[in-house]
Amino acid sequence: MRQQDQLVRGAAAIVRIGRAVNGLLFVAIAAGLAGTWVSPGFHRDMLVRADPAVDVAAALTGIRFLMLIGVAMTIATDRLLAPLAGVIASARYGDPFVPTNADRLRRIGSALLALQLLDLPCTLLARYWPSLGSAAPAGGISVGGWLATLMVFMLARVFATGSLMRDDLSGTV
Amino acid sequence: MPITVHLDDVLARRRMSLTDLSQAVDITLANLSILKTGKAKAIRFSTLEAICAVLDCQPGDLLSFQPDEPPGR
Numbered sequence: 624m625r626q627q628d629q630l631v632r633g634a635a636a637i638v639r640i641g642r643a644v645n646g647l648l649f650v651a652i653a654a655g656l657a658g659t660w661v662s663p664g665f666h667r668d669m670l671v672r673a674d675p676a677v678d679v680a681a682a683l684t685g686i687r688f689l690m691l692i693g694v695a696m697t698i699a700t701d702r703l704l705a706p707l708a709g710v711i712a713s714a715r716y717g718d719p720f721v722p723t724n725a726d727r728l729r730r731i732g733s734a735l736l737a738l739q740l741l742d743l744p745c746t747l748l749a750r751y752w753p754s755l756g757s758a759a760p761a762g763g764i765s766v767g768g769w770l771a772t773l774m775v776f777m778l779a780r781v782f783a784t785g786s787l788m789r790d791d792l793s794g795t796v
Numbered sequence: 797m798p799i800t801v802h803l804d805d806v807l808a809r810r811r812m813s814l815t816d817l818s819q820a821v822d823i824t825l826a827n828l829s830i831l832k833t834g835k836a837k838a839i840r841f842s843t844l845e846a847i848c849a850v851l852d853c854q855p856g857d858l859l860s861f862q863p864d865e866p867p868g869r
Contacts, residue, residue, distance in 0.1 A: 791838065793837075794835070795836065795837060795839070795840060796823070796827045796831045796836045796838070796840065796843055
């Protein structure tokens with residue numbers, strides 16, 4: 624039991640740190656994205672310095688797409704971590720088998736689904752945007768990610784049914 | 797709820813307290829109190845059997861059904 628408490632405490636700390644780092648990433652990427660319009664010269668110089676033969680306009684557009692995906696990913700990650708923090712808090716301080724946690728799991732599943740779907744434009748960029756060069760994302764479809772998403776949705780259903788059954792049992796004499 | 801629990805009536809007829817019943821059927825006083833006040837959502841057959849055995853009564857002596865009046869009457 625004590626080991627479980629430590630696990631929950633550790634998970635809470637990891638999620639808190641994760642949310643903070645993700646928030647910083649969001650600000651950094653959003654600022655970078657805005658910067659491509661505010662000071663396009665800076666980015667143009669960087670691109671040319673990395674590869675003098677680069678198609679600057681195409682590369683800049685690719686980088687903007689990439690940053691836009693990055694912003695969307697940080698938002699999806701926050702949508703994942705916020706309800707996860709709620710689930711952990713309920714396990715830490717009270718009663719995790721409640722309908723609220725079923726709803727939280729559903730939201731986590733939706734965030735995971737969004738992250739999986741955001742892999743698709745990354746894959747397209749990596750494959751069809753050669754001017755990105757080494758900045759191109761790895762891309763690819765994660766089978767494990769899709770399975771995890773499905774699993775979380777199923778867990779949400781299990782939680783919803785389980786919490787209803789427990790609610791019934793709580794009034795059984 | 798259309799199901800009414802008459803545990804207190806049966807207990808009164810047997811001159812028995814809820815605490816005595818609780819000890820006899822090995823069910824907590826809190827749970828029996830929930831049953832007596834009609835706040836229980838469900839009752840296990842094992843609970844019903846134990847109460848009937850101790851109070852020497854039938855389930856029908858403890859529970860009755862009174863249908864709700866349809867709305868608009």
